[in-house]
Amino acid sequence: MHSSMCLALKKLVDRVMKIFPEIEAARPGSSTAIQPLNEALEKAKLLLQYCSESSKLYMAVTGDDILTRGSRSKKLLEQSLADIRTMVPTALAIQILEVLQDLKSTELSLESSEEEAGKDIRELMRQSTSSSVSSDEIRDFHFAALKLQLSTPEAVAVERRSLKSLYGKLGECEGNKRQILKYLLCLLKKHEKIIWRDHKDNSLTLHQSSNDSVCAGVADAGCSEEYNATLPEHFKCPLSLTVMYDPVIISSGHTFERMSIQKWFECNDSCPVSKRILDDFTLQSNVAMKDQISKWCSKKGLDVQDPAMKHVNASHNLDFSIPSFSSPLYNISDLSCFRSSDISSSFSTESETEIRDSTHSEWEIEPLCELSKLPWNAQVKVVQDVRSLFEQDSKAARSMSPSKFIEPLVTFLKNAHERNGTDVVKDGLELLLTFLSGNRRAIDSLGEEVFEMLCVFLGSELVAEETLNVLEVLSNHPHSLSKITSTGSLSCLLKIAESGAENLQEQAMITLKKLCSSNEICLEMVSLGFVQKLTSFLQQNVFSKHSIIMLKNLCNTEKGRVCVTETPGCLASISDLLDSNVSEEVENAISILLQLCVEKIEYCYLVVREGLNIYSSLLLISNNGTEEAKVGASELLRALEEVEEVEEEEESSTPQEEATTSQKWCRRDKRLDWKLLATLSKNMRAMESLEVCSTLAHWETVLRVVCSALDREMNKKVPGRYVVSSWEQL
Template sequence: MGSDVFEVTEALPSLNDIKVHRLMCAELIKLINSVSKILPETEEARPGCSTGIGALCSLNKAIGKAKLLLQHCSESSKLYLALTGDTILTRCQKSTNLLEQSLSQLQNMVPVMLAAEISKIISDLRVVAFSLDPSEEEAGKVLWELLHQYRSPTDSTEETAFKAIQGATVRLHINSQKDLLIETRSIRKLLDKIGQNELPKRKILLFLQHLLKKYGKLIVKEQKETKLMQHEESIPLSSSSGQSVEVESRLLDRPDEAQSNTRSTPGIPEEFKCPLSLRLMYDPVVIASGLTFERMWIQRWFDEGHDVCPKTQKKLSQLSLTSNTVRKDLISKWCAKAGVTIPDPSMPAVYQPLETSSTSIASLSSSVNDLALPIDFSNSSIRATYAGQGSVTSHARIANGVRFQCIGSAHEIDLEILYEMDSLPWEYRCKVVKDIQSFWKHEDRSCSSISCENLIPPLLKFLKDADDAHDVEALRSGCLLLSAFVKKCRSSTIPCLEEDTYALLASFLDTEVAEETIGVLEVLSCHQPCDYEIAASGALHHILRILDKQISGLQEPALKILCNLSAKSRIRSFIVPADFIPKLVPYFDDSALAGYSVAILKNLCDSEDARAFLAETDGCIASLTKLLESDSQEDQEYTVGVLLSLCSQRIQYCDLVMEEGVIPGLVAISVNGNNKGKAMSVELLRLLHDGVSESEDCHDVIRDTSPHSKERKSSSKAIKTQLLTDSWI
């Protein structure tokens, strides 16, 4: 249980790690940092409507996609990055568009001061301009021209290939044997990651690998002899590290350079800026304090119930808004002179779809097979794709079971079968799935020979078809295969499925294949961004039903999923304490499941709502305190943590806890528990001691003051105080 409950925080790559497109990545890093700074406060604002939750999900997904893009630019091949420069440019633009759309939705659901911060970031996102580095763009063009020459190769093509790869490596600063080795390894890693069915990408990568293998040493040798070739004299040859330092000093250390024209234009008079948004005012109005604000922002301030000036914090005599026509006229004249246009802040942005580059890898997919590239497939797993083609039919091969082949010491699956699955008769498709599942039981290493792109699309199509056909056995086989695959995958290769896939899996939780499905969701719930998609898919509703009906065999994985999801602060808004806390109480008496249940409570008790529902739920505290005597020190620690979060907030909670006779258990944990348990139990004992004293003093004032009543209260107080005093001795 311990390793399942943790939250992964992915750090942004350093600019020094970015291999190509540093200018664009530097801008993207700045924007992600700006969004990440306001993200915790935005989540704390808890936009509770479905639109707000969806916008938060979209924002986190947009951040995740931007981080993946930065990671790609830090780990990929320099040659491949240059070749796909237009695609990277488009992805940067799409990332900023996604961030802008999500923030624009959230802007109207959060307090006005936070909304003003979001407005600044949205402005930055709208005006950021991505562009390719000229040298890197030229390297990409040279490689594209070389690829297209192989449509009809001639005797001079090989000579052209040498000149092209030589020019590209010079422009991309592949200058030494070490640089050449790093580039070769990067290409090899890309080949391992992409699917066997992504033939255009694979062929191009193999072609680049072939060029480096054939000409790499010669290129490095010539660059050592001549630092700069005669026909490339105009190309700057600063080292990669030097370029990184230059870019970093220009982009990351400059203050707020990538701002909108209304903010970056020098010499904007302060009186022309709204004190709330710090931006040029579009519709300035005066309030009772005599200060001028942007109409939209000050109106939102008043709509939130404020009756003071946001600048002076003095109470206003009235909340009327008066247009400041003089100020507006001055601003208009200044804008005309400075060439600045002020957008209406109340108007939503219009998003235009981005055009796909004509030089992207996808655009070459239809014709790449026509290129006569000099590729050596002998050392590539792509040979599995072509193995046996034309020798026997797919049906005949499947009739004898899915064919597996031994290549060297590793076993590989005949990937061609996966590509053809959709065109096969249903019974053969079922047999393919069962055979692969059976093979994996006996060959642990086989998972490395197949990627997400190979298996996931045909398998998900198989599951949808099986669901439509109400074929329970096929559904079970498909879910077992998917479960086996995600379990064998390394955490870095866990598949990121489409949104409708999570909804499909969630629907299976109410069918005969619930046990197989919940195993898949349990594995995925440990990883980002799968955890978010699970919570947003409606799976929590089905998990709640499983806990309520106490369905045997499903309870433990259901609790594990809840444990994993509740540990992530950005997902807790999906978990409604009033629904889930009462369902957890029966599991406190089950030694095998109590640990997961109390861990979920500990995660949820960060909010006052959860603490209140915990205190109000019948039998919850009583059942919880029994775990103080558990044999598991981890369960003891979580239990003390829950009780401590309660008692540290309200005296009434101290009384409820004291009524359950927790003192002996806490004293035992303070002596024999783990380090965290010891520290928290001592703190809880102190809080209970102080709470009892304060509570009794309050009761003495408001209760009956008869002599007998005083005697009883005095006796009760003495007993509680003595117990707590003894625990400290």
């Protein structure tokens, strides 16, 4: 229950547990420092255990409370990790920072079906005015049970045990909770017979020609052995609970009826069984399963009904499958106030409306299937008409077959490009954009020729904007990233960002930024010289926000980190962003420098050498930056200090030669500068609070005095070393 929330919370707990042994080994602060983290983990684990074992019905009713507990557990993990982060070594602090970022970016939520079920049951409890259960309550409860997957005898039995177990744990003082559980047990008990009856009746759905023959067939089924034969569970579709006519396998590995799963994917992006979010929505025929079902039906002398035929004849047939509106209540003898004829009439009316809408939709879209056979002017008119249809009905794309839509449209676009029909190509690309935006499954079916065509269109300034719009949508889909880059679009996008029209440059950078979320693409970008180009953007102060994010992603690869440190001016440009007024740029710049300094001591030397004012900038950020920037700046300063300590130890163990001494003081120049600035910063804040100095002249006097004293001290240690005074350097 609450699977989406629990999966998200469990993922966070697993992330914390992965680094927990290192945190324990680091012994941050004292034993009391790690105790809050232990308590937060324990509370999160208890909540996960409760959700896995407790009653689905009760958790649906108390869904808001469960969500609040989950959010509170997440917040406790954030707070405890944030406190510990300042007490551990830099390398471990970076790992904790990554976990903290995941915690902050994760939003816990309930699934819509669970929220609706909980709302329905709470409404039933509010409306219940007597100790007896009415027929309306049973009907509403049935629909709520379906939303919670309580549609089989096994699920009902487990739910009943969970409710009784929960009831037994409550004390006498918890009367309100006990009353809720009593009510739910009463509903479940009244409803259990219906679920058993539905489960038996739904063993097989046969195609009948009329309503009378269906009723007769059901009557005969009660006394016929062949109808009482048990249908194997794996022959049933988990969604429709009827025998599968055209079984297909989805990416999660589960098998469903093709029509049922297609309808499910129109409004959902998860597996109905595992609840796992899917990226791949392709359907693969389960030939082996279909053969088994066919043999079983032949042996029993039965025939499986085509769901498509059932849909067409819906106005003439009653559906006895469990999702049917009328089936669970049709067999209840004591529901005198609930007439099955009313349901049948309502069901028929809705079905006829669906058929009319479907026919109208097919009449509008079917010409696209044979688009290439029409005269050119007629093809253009059809594309414009379909575009108008999408503008009127944004959901129209969901019901269309991707293959029957994409292939003729791509052929049309290629022909339009050859005819130099710019406006026609624009219309076609806008239609493609609308279709892909409204039909996510279509993106999976796009072949290489589509991406090759888009790459060609990128080279044309006249249609580049429309092409970029399409690529931006595709770049949001993980499976499209490699296809985009394999056609050479990276170079085209970079060219547009460098020298394209002003209104297209930033859009190209946004698309490139999305593409570099993949490490494989990052490696290709490094090979194409992206680091040099991004460095140029930073030096010109254009697209800095996008460029620094891309450099940060490129640094996630070893090849990218090496290239960043070896590219002239790159580290200096990144360091310059420490003085930026845009907090996001500052945070990303610190993240890159910190990642480099933690990995290799050589990178620390490069960072200090390239970043002329890095110490003063970091000191300023650690005092006045955003919360994240302050933490990062402090970590980076600490990393540089650790490098200095290692360097000093090495110097103390090395023979004191003249050349070595000279090099040693050269390396210490920047270290002295930043320590001087740190001292001055503290003194200035103290003097400012005491109102000792109130003018710029006073500050200058103080600085000159301190610099003069520093020069005297340095010349005592290395006579003649400091030709230029500290004041002139400052």
